[in-house]
Amino acid sequence: MSPPILETKGLEAWYGPARALHGVDFEVEDGGVTAVLGANGAGKTTILRALSGLIRRTGDIRFRGRPIGALATEDVARLGIAHVPDGRGTFVDLTVEENLRLGAYVRADRQSVRADFDRMFGLFPRLAERRRQQAGTLSGGEQQMLAIARALLMRPSLLMLDEPSFGLAPLVVAEIFRALGEINRDEGVSLLIVEQNASLALDLADRAVLIETGRVALSGPSQMIRADDAVRRAYLGY
Amino acid sequence: MGEFLHQLASGLALGGVYAIMALALVMIYQATHLINFAQGEMAMFSTYFAWKLMDLGEPYWFAFFATIVASFICGVVIERLVVRPFANAPILASVIVFIGLSLIFNSLAGWLYGFSVTSFDSPFNGRPWFGAGYMSAHEAGAIVVTLCVLALVYAFFRLTPLGLAMRAAAQNPVSSRLVGIRVGWMLAIGWGLAAAIGSVAGMMAAPIVYLDPNMMGGVLLYAFAGAVLGGIDNPFGAVFGGVAVGVLGNLIGAYLVGDEVKLSVALAIIIAVLVWRPSGLFGRRLVARV
Amino acid sequence: MADADSAPGALVAIAVAVFALAFPFAASGYHIYQGAQVLILAIALLGLNLLTGFNGQISLGHGAFFAIGSYGAAILMVKFGLPYWAAIPLASVVCFIAGFLFGFPALRFGGLYLALATFALAVATPQILSYKGFDALTGGSQGLTLAKPSVPFGIALTPDQWLYLVCLACAAAHYWAARNLVRGRIGRALVAIRDQPIAAETMGINAALYKTTCFGVSALYAGVAGGLSTLAVGFVSPESFGLALSLAFLVGIVVGGLASLGGALFGALFIEFVPNIADQLTVSFGEGAKALPGAIYGALLILVMAAMPTGVAGAARAAARAFAPSRQAKVEKGGVGVAVKYEGKEESP
Numbered sequence: 001m002s003p004p005i006l007e008t009k010g011l012e013a014w015y016g017p018a019r020a021l022h023g024v025d026f027e028v029e030d031g032g033v034t035a036v037l038g039a040n041g042a043g044k045t046t047i048l049r050a051l052s053g054l055i056r057r058t059g060d061i062r063f064r065g066r067p068i069g070a071l072a073t074e075d076v077a078r079l080g081i082a083h084v085p086d087g088r089g090t091f092v093d094l095t096v097e098e099n100l101r102l103g104a105y106v107r108a109d110r111q112s113v114r115a116d117f118d119r120m121f122g123l124f125p126r127l128a129e130r131r132r133q134q135a136g137t138l139s140g141g142e143q144q145m146l147a148i149a150r151a152l153l154m155r156p157s158l159l160m161l162d163e164p165s166f167g168l169a170p171l172v173v174a175e176i177f178r179a180l181g182e183i184n185r186d187e188g189v190s191l192l193i194v195e196q197n198a199s200l201a202l203d204l205a206d207r208a209v210l211i212e213t214g215r216v217a218l219s220g221p222s223q224m225i226r227a228d229d230a231v232r233r234a235y236l237g238y
Numbered sequence: 239m240g241e242f243l244h245q246l247a248s249g250l251a252l253g254g255v256y257a258i259m260a261l262a263l264v265m266i267y268q269a270t271h272l273i274n275f276a277q278g279e280m281a282m283f284s285t286y287f288a289w290k291l292m293d294l295g296e297p298y299w300f301a302f303f304a305t306i307v308a309s310f311i312c313g314v315v316i317e318r319l320v321v322r323p324f325a326n327a328p329i330l331a332s333v334i335v336f337i338g339l340s341l342i343f344n345s346l347a348g349w350l351y352g353f354s355v356t357s358f359d360s361p362f363n364g365r366p367w368f369g370a371g372y373m374s375a376h377e378a379g380a381i382v383v384t385l386c387v388l389a390l391v392y393a394f395f396r397l398t399p400l401g402l403a404m405r406a407a408a409q410n411p412v413s414s415r416l417v418g419i420r421v422g423w424m425l426a427i428g429w430g431l432a433a434a435i436g437s438v439a440g441m442m443a444a445p446i447v448y449l450d451p452n453m454m455g456g457v458l459l460y461a462f463a464g465a466v467l468g469g470i471d472n473p474f475g476a477v478f479g480g481v482a483v484g485v486l487g488n489l490i491g492a493y494l495v496g497d498e499v500k501l502s503v504a505l506a507i508i509i510a511v512l513v514w515r516p517s518g519l520f521g522r523r524l525v526a527r528v
Numbered sequence: 529m530a531d532a533d534s535a536p537g538a539l540v541a542i543a544v545a546v547f548a549l550a551f552p553f554a555a556s557g558y559h560i561y562q563g564a565q566v567l568i569l570a571i572a573l574l575g576l577n578l579l580t581g582f583n584g585q586i587s588l589g590h591g592a593f594f595a596i597g598s599y600g601a602a603i604l605m606v607k608f609g610l611p612y613w614a615a616i617p618l619a620s621v622v623c624f625i626a627g628f629l630f631g632f633p634a635l636r637f638g639g640l641y642l643a644l645a646t647f648a649l650a651v652a653t654p655q656i657l658s659y660k661g662f663d664a665l666t667g668g669s670q671g672l673t674l675a676k677p678s679v680p681f682g683i684a685l686t687p688d689q690w691l692y693l694v695c696l697a698c699a700a701a702h703y704w705a706a707r708n709l710v711r712g713r714i715g716r717a718l719v720a721i722r723d724q725p726i727a728a729e730t731m732g733i734n735a736a737l738y739k740t741t742c743f744g745v746s747a748l749y750a751g752v753a754g755g756l757s758t759l760a761v762g763f764v765s766p767e768s769f770g771l772a773l774s775l776a777f778l779v780g781i782v783v784g785g786l787a788s789l790g791g792a793l794f795g796a797l798f799i800e801f802v803p804n805i806a807d808q809l810t811v812s813f814g815e816g817a818k819a820l821p822g823a824i825y826g827a828l829l830i831l832v833m834a835a836m837p838t839g840v841a842g843a844a845r846a847a848a849r850a851f852a853p854s855r856q857a858k859v860e861k862g863g864v865g866v867a868v869k870y871e872g873k874e875e876s877p
Contacts, residue, residue: 052416073415082416089413091406102406105399106418154417273640275588275647323834329639330586331833334782337588337775338829345822353818455771459651462644499659505645505652512641513633 092136103153253484254384278458313433469521575749584722597754627747671765
C-alpha cells in the first residue's frame with residue numbers, strides 16, 4: 001500500500017478571527033477518490049480552501065509526505081494540486097481557449113501541452129465547439145467542464161473539486177462524473193471531491209469523510225458510510 | 239481650414255501622450271483598483287533621467303531605451319517596496335501613499351536637477367517633413383511613437399503567455415493563484431510596465447511642454463480626464479479618451495474658451511462623466527452588492 | 529491634544545490656551561504673523577479633517593475652497609469696500625454653498641473618484657483664478673492687495689497682535705463647534721457613514737444629506753481660513769492656490785491625525801514651519817534645499833500611514849491611555865476607516 005497522497009492531522013482554519021475547522025483528520029489514497037460530505041456550512045469548502053492556502057490554517061498537512069501547510073496558494077498549485085473552486089472560478093472575460101492556456105501556464109513542455117489540449121477537447125467536446133467564445137457566456141455545465149479541463153491541464157497528481165454538481169442538470173452531472181471516473185482510472189489522478197449530493201459522490205469514491213460543524217463526524221470506506229443509518233437518513237434521504 | 243487642421247494635428251500628438259498615460263493608469267487600475275496619483279511625477283522623473291543621459295553625451299535613442307528599462311525596474315521596485323505593504327489598506331491610505339510618492343519624486347527631481355525650466359530635445363525636429371504646414375516633425379514623430387507603444391502593449395497582452403497571466407491576475411487573482419500564477423509578481427510587472435510607458439509619454443511631452451519638475455501635473459490631469467471619459471477599466475477606452483481629450487481640448491481651447499482654461503475643460507469633463515456615466519464611454523457598469 | 533474630558537487632556541488644553549493667549553505679547557511681529565498663520569491653517573485642517581477623517585470623503589482639492597474664501601473676502605473688501613468682519617463671513621457662506629453643491633456630484637463618485645475629481649479641482653484652480661474673463665474682479669494674475677485691518681476702538685494692541693487675536697478667537701470658536709459636532713449624534717452619524725455606509729443607510733441615516741452638508745461645512749471652514757489668510761497676508765494671487773496647497777492640507781491632517789481634532793494644531797504647526805526651516809536651510813545648503821519640504825511631506829505621508837495611521841495625536845492618545853485608561857467610548861479613532869491594521873483580506877465563508 002503506497003502512502004496517502006494527501007493527509008491532514010489536526011487541520012484548523014480561520015476566516016479572520018472566526019475558527020471554522022476544529023481539528024480535521026483525513027487522507028486521500030494515492031490514486032484513490034475521497035468524498036467530503038456534509039450539510040451546508042459544515043466546513044467542506046473550508047477544507048479545500050485551507051488545503052490550497054486561501055485562508056489561514058494550522059495543523060499538519062502533508063502532500064506525498066511533504067508538509068505544505070506554510071506554502072502560498074500558487075506554490076501549492078505548482079506542486080501538482082489542482083483546485084476547482086466552488087463557483088468554478090472561471091476567468092469570465094477570457095475565452096475558453098485562454099482559460100485552458102492558463103491551466104497550462106506553469107508547464108514548459110509545449111508538445112505534451114498540445115497533446116493534452118487535444119485530450120481535453122476529446123473528453124469535453126462541447127468545449128472544442130466554443131473554443132473562441134468568451135468563457136462567461138458558457139452555461140453552468142460547460143463552465144464546470146472548462147474548470148475541470150483547466151485544472152487537468154495542470155497535470156495534477158491531486159484534483160480537488162468543490163461541489164462539481166452544483167446547479168447542474170442531472171444529465172450534465174452524470175457526464176461530468178463519468179469523466180472524473182475516467183480521469184481517475186486511466187490517468188491515476190487522485191480525487192478529493194466535496195459534494196452535497198452524497199449519493200453521487202459515494203458512487204465514485206472509495207473513501208468518504210462526513211463533516212459536521214467543522215469536525216469529522218464519520219470517516220471510512222464509502223461502503224461503510226453509505227451503510228450507516230444516520231448518514232442514510234440525514235444525507236441520502238431514505 | 240489650415241488652422242483647424244493644425245489644431246487637430248497637434249491635438250492628436252498631445253492626445254497620444256495623454257492616451258499613453260491614460261493606458262498606464264488603466265493598467266494599474268485593472269490590476270489593483272487603485273488610481274496611481276504618482277504616475278505623472280514618475281514619468282517626469284524618468285524624463286529627467288533621459289535628459290541627464292543625453293546631457294552626459296549619450297545619443298537620443300540610447301537614452302530613450304535606457305530610460306524605458308530603468309523606469310520599468312523602478313516601477314517594479316516601487317510596487318514591491320511601497321505599494322505592496324498597503325495592498326489591503328483602506329483606499330484613503332493608498333491615496334495618501336501615492337500622493338506621498340508623487341511629492342517625493344517631484345522634490346527629488348527638483349533637488350537633483352533644479353526647479354528651472356529646461357528644454358528637451360526631440361529626435362524628430364530638424365528633419366524635413368512633408369506635413370510641416372500642419373504639424374511639427376516632433377508632433378508627427380510623437381504620434382508614430384504612440385502608435386508603436388500601443389501596438390506593442392496590445393500584442394504583449396493578447397499574444398504572450400505572460401500578458402495572458404497578467405490579465406488573468408488582474409481579473410481574478412484567486413483563480414490565478416490556483417493555476418500557479420504568482421499574482422504578486424504580476425502586479426509588480428504591471429507597475430513596471432506602467433512606469434515604462436509613462437516614461438515614453440514624458441519623453442514625448444517634454445519637447446512640447448518643456449522640462450521642469452511640474453511639467454506633468456497638467457498632463458496627468460488630461461490623462462485622468464481621458465481615462466475617466468473612456469472608462470477607467472477599459473484600455474481601449476482609455477486610449478480613445480486620451481486622444482479625445484487631446485483633440486477636444488485643443489479645439490475647445492482654440493475656438494471656444496481660450497487656451498488658458500484647458501485645465502478647467504479637463505476638470506469639467508471629469509465631473510460631467512463621473513456624474514452622468516461613471517463607468518465612462520466604454521467601461522463596465524459597476525454594481526455594488528449590498 | 530488628548531481627550532479634554534480626562535484630567536491630563538484638560539491640563540494640556542489649558543496649557544495650550546494659556547500659551548496661545550500669552551504668545552502675541554511675548555513674541556515679535558513676524559513670529560506673531562506666523563502664529564496667526566498656524567491658527568489659520570488649523571481652521572482649514574479642522575474642516576478637511578471633518579470631511580476626510582471623520583466622514584471618509586477624500587478631498588485633494590480643499591485649496592480650492594480656501595481660495596474661494598480668500599478671493600471672496602478680498603473682492604468684497606477691495607471691490608465692494610466691505611469691512612473684514614462682514615466680508616469673511618459672507619465669503620465663507622459662499623464657500624459653504626460651493627462645498628454643499630460640490631457634495632452632490634461627490635455622492636455619485638465614491639472614494640477614489642472623489643479623490644480624482646478634487647485633485648482635478650486643485651490643479652485647475654490657479655487657471656480658473658487667472659481667467660481673463662474674471663480679471664475685473666480678481667485682478668488677473670496680478671491679484672489684489674489690501675491693507676491690514678486696523679485695531680478697533682483704539683485698543684492698545686499692534687495690528688499684528690490684533691490680527692492674531694482675531695484668528696485665535698475664530699480658531700477657538702471653530703474648534704469648539706467641531707468638537708461638539710463630532711461628539712454628538714451628527715459626529716457618530718458621520719463616522720457610521722464612513723465605516724459602514726450601507727448599514728448606516730439601513731439605520732435611517734440620510735447619508736446624502738449628511739455627506740453634502742459635511743462637505744459644505746468643511747468648505748466653510750476652509751473659506752474662513754482663506755478669508756483670514758487674506759487679512760494676514762495682505763494680498764491674493766492665483767499662484768498661491770495651486771495643487772501644493774491642497775496637498776499641504778492633506779499632509780497636515782495625516783501628520784496631525786486623521787479624525788483627530790486636536791491634531792489639527794500640530795498639523796498646522798508642521799506645515800507652517802517645515803517649509804520655513806527648509807528655506808533657512810537653503811542658506812547653508814544651497815538651492816537644492818528647496819526640495820526638502822516636498823521630500824519630507826512625501827516620506828512622512830508614507831511613513832505615517834505605515835506606522836501611525838492615527839497620526840501624532842493618535843500616538844499621543846495611545847500613550848496617554850497607557851497611563852490613564854479612559855472608559856469613555858471614543859469617536860476619534862483610526863481615521864483611515866474600519867481596518868487600521870493591514871493584516872490580510874477578510875475571507876467570508
